[in-house]
Amino acid sequence: MANRGDVIAREAIEQLSAVADADVLAEERLSHHTTLRIGGPCAAHVTCHTYTALVDALGIMTGEGIPWVVLGKGSNLLVADEGFSGCVVALGREFSRISDTHDGTHVTVGAGALLSRVVSEAQKRGLSGLERCVGIPGTLGGALSMNAGSANEWIGDVVHEVVSLHPGEGMRRRSGEEISWGYRSSSLPGGEIVLEATLKLKEGDPDGIALNMERRLQRRRKSQPMGLPSCGSVFRNPKGRHAAALVEECGLKGAAVGGAQISDIHANFIVNKGTARAADVVELMRRMYEGVRDQAGIELEPEVKFLGFSGR
């Protein structure tokens, strides 16, 4: 295993450790921070609890030329077995707030808040619009970056405003309409960190919202492997088709490599049966991609994000 210490100077880690309101874990295994429970170490995992801590930490990383990436709960992520030779930035306490509604229907939420908490708060307050996100793991920041949801309804539909940090330049404020939202994509610039968003919801009946959420959760429980670690769908659905059905048609449902398996419940999910390595997942994804290409003439595109491959 490569020692990250040879990539990042010890002094840089010491500087990061001195940042107030930040928790720094050197050589932290990213398997502890991904829902697949896979991934080697990063040079440092830096949880910033305040805006000042975030700006200070990013200043050090930029000044020292250290690559960094912001992560939520790693629920859409495959990290290489060798790890990532840079820093992982996570948003802590100050970024987990859910505000009171300004006018009864608008709620401002920190990007580090768990999406499940936001969904359940909205239901309790009798606010409708986030039912589409029930059962999706991760944070609000990850959901906005990925435009989480289903094929035809997603979180971008209920975004009033997004505030992000452009490192070195300061904060940016964009209205929901200024941002293009597409299937598992948004036009939010990759180098920016989403800090918070204001969601525009509608008044609804808490019991009705809860019932709608429960129906959706039941569908999810029937169609997805809930008991084993995964990163959700590994491939995007091609236009008009379901990646899971295409993989199933190739006879790959249930196929295994090492400790990883194409779920026998949902053929676009890869599950970790306990000992899976990133290399096992990559090999299964290669088989899925080639199988569908050869059988259906369709080139699947990954939905899962990769970190640490090819040295990054």
Ligand SMILES: Cc1cc2nc3c(=O)[nH]c(=O)nc-3n(C[C@H](O)[C@H](O)[C@H](O)COP(=O)(O)OP(=O)(O)OC[C@H]3O[C@@H](n4cnc5c(N)ncnc54)[C@H](O)[C@@H]3O)c2cc1C
């Ligand atoms: C069991 C299971 C079911 C799932 N079902 C669904 C589903 O139905 N629909 C769906 O859309 N997804 C689904 N997913 C995938 C995943 O949960 C979503 O993509 C989720 O929104 C990712 O959030 P995260 O915080 O974990 O992001 P991460 O996986 O940590 O990161 C994902 C991307 O977002 C970026 N990012 C994270 N935080 C920020 C931030 N503050 N600012 C800027 N960029 C940021 C990261 O850099 C990365 O590129 C599922 C996953 C699992 C494990």
